[in-house]
Amino acid sequence: MYRPEVMKRIAWNRDVFTFSRIVCALTIGFLLLPLLVLAAYSFNDSRTMSWTGFSTKWYEKLFSGSPDLWRAFRNSIVIAIGSGAVATAIGTLGAIGAARYRFRLRGYVQTIGFLPMILPEIIIGVSLSMFFAGIGLKLGLFTIFLAHVSFNLPFVFLLVSARMEEFDYSIVEAAYDLGANEIQTLTLVVLPTIMPGILSGFLTAVTLSLEDFVITFFVSGPGSTTLPLYIYSMIRYGVSPVINALSVLMIAGTALLAIPLRKFLKDFAVH
């Protein structure tokens, strides 16, 4: 005869211990483990990686004894917002143009709007480095800015283009029909409609810029240190536990940014 408890066991097996559940749990654990280790060591009293006791001294040192770090941080922020804004403006216009019109250079726009994204970063870094040297531009914050706009542009273009694909052109015709001119149609109808795409483009650009190390490494000069470059030098030439404290704060910052944006995370994942 049929026994309910047998059925329960089967249901349990089917729903909980599936292969994908186990892999997913392990993978997410794997992704989080290093962050937790960093967090733990940031409160370690010792300079070495061996645990000796609880202390917040590295946090104090981060805030009071690391002026270079904060200068690098400021550089990063300025470049991220500046390059993000420029890339967003240029990329959005490009995406609108490529989606709405057929013109001679459209194929070229779509190719150069795609290629930089799929080439390894080091190639972009090396080629820009040679280019700047070739035209005699002194490597510094300005060249970093130019490079960041360049690698951010394709991402903005892609994200806004995706929005334009779903765009209902009848509203543009409606706007013309109701007497709007090109500029009014653009600012009152097109841009507000694709605003989510523009915003995610801008946020992606800012994130990528803040994050970039490889390209920046090749186009930076003396005195133009960004946060990733500073972190790199800390890791490479003299590890101080201050970096642990910094990591924890940055991870916390990321999480704090991600939580209010959680409704949009799914959109974010699409790219």
Added chain:
Amino acid sequence: MSFGDFKALDDVSLRINKGEFFSLLGPSGCGKTTLLRIIAGFENPDEGLVNIDGIDVLPLEPNKRGVNTVFQSYALFPHLSVFENVAFPLRLRKTAPKAIRAKVGEYLELVQLVDHARKKPSQLSGGQKQRVAIARALINEPSVLLLDEPLSALDAKLRQHMLIELDSIHDKIGITFIYVTHDQQEALSVSDRIAVMNGGKVLQCDSPYEIYENPATEFVARFIGETNLFDASVESVGGGRASLSVPGLGKVLVETAKGPAPGGTAIFTIRPEKIHIDHERPDGGRSDLNVFEGVVEEPIYSGFQSKFFVRCGDATLKVFKQHASYQEEGPDIAWKDRVFVSWSSDDGYIVGPGSDA
């Protein structure tokens, strides 16, 4: 099957005969789809037994049950052609290509889709997708075919047509069909038997005729077809007939054979098409006739019939009148007309004790 405290299915017990066209009918959320998914193996009940041909299939995976499903959304594989969709089960069993060709051809012919074999599902119309889904579900020669609201995505005309086609496929291959629907017309017209469900329970399981003519509960009466329902109190019982007092309407006679033996209160129901409507008072000589005088409040002409809402005292009766012949003789019944409505005592019935019982 229960979700938390909510029971999706509660003490459901059905015996479905071999080769039967069996319908599970009820409003959305009544548990009919859950029941179907349990039979198919996509959900597991907390307790219970599903027996097919004498085998308890509950411990079996869905692919081992000898049961196939026609999904509500069709669930055609978008990356495969019509041919490959239908061939899918055979490919899984590593059937020889030659045999696959022959059998898929046979089933595509059954659903009249041979000409579309090459197409991808996205190139098909709703009705064609439906047919692919049916052919695909049948090719395994299941002992039971489950159909989950298969016609709900089609428009009304096509639905009628597909229904007839489904019925003829059923006649041709003769396997058991379990058909889930919320559409009582669909269920009435093709089923051998219908189980009417609500709130996770089976309220009545019977032939379409019995379900319509002799509903077991108020819900069934209400859900199947249209009807007039009244709370009534039982005045007297005698001679195989009960005399009910319907507030606002008056005294109503009903055969006690129709419906459960009345207690103190009862729910009385009369189908609108069983009520006769006329300007003249019907023959008063019949003692079994219920006659009320009223005013037509709202006549609705709909071609083959007219609907009237007739106000009798404080009650309103819905009445259907078939236009069997050309109506030139005499004026039609119109708005505000004073009319007589009448029905025989064996046309109404009692569908259970009063709602307070």
Added chain:
Amino acid sequence: MKRNLGNLYAGPMILWLTVFFTVPLLIIVGFSFLRKGLYGGVEWQASLDAWKAVGTPNLVAVTVKTFVVSMVATVITLALALPTGYRMARSKRQVLLLLLVIVPFWTNFLLRVFAWMVILGNNGFVNDILLRTGLVKSSLRLLNTQGAVLLVLVYVYLPYAILPLFSTIDKFDFTLLEAARDLGASKLQAIVRVLLPNIKGGIFAAFLFTFIPIFGAYAVPLLVGDMNSYMLGNFIADQLTKARNLPFTASLSLLVTFVTTIGILILMRLQAAPERSAEADAAIAADYAAANGNGGR
């Protein structure tokens, strides 16, 4: 008739990327055919030296090694990302899981690498535990090994694979899996024959997003590898910053670009290719139809 304003809209983008992407790429192509200058830079003299250098056994070995490491890392990454993305898409707690993937993803790349240096270092987390529990007598060399490079590459690029897979699988109609099971497929068959073909796009995207950056990896081998685990990216950087051999840097960069592009083209071709057996059978079915039309069975 609307005016064609395409050039106007796209103008700034065309200009910007031409100057800062196309021209630098062309410069690299040009440099690769020039002679190395005495003190860095180039001499304006045509030469194939830089391309000949690409063919030396040492470099061929580095290239092959880079390719193999990238392949292995990508396959491991996808093997983890596919079930993870699937589970996330089916989960009721999608947002939480996404958050748990995105937070490490948004955390600075170098800090994530650094975290593994802390974990694997000679005085690091793992060795600390091993020594304290007495499992080993002296610390193991975990950092600066090929294994460490592979591990950290997988770690760093996992989110790049999980996210596109998740978003593709999230759009997948899971009823199709039920249909496959219903029609007789085992769980594995349903995944292989129905899920995978329908999320091909996501798999290719995940592959590209992992393989390409790993193939051009620079920082990871530099920080957690040793001399033996250097990859092409490290070679290029050394040629640029240490040897100051611009033509050789250029030819190596073009080599990487070339391999990447070939990879992309192959994947695109694969993705566009119809399933041969399905096509063939459809043709047969059409024959059957024709035969039936002329007189039936």
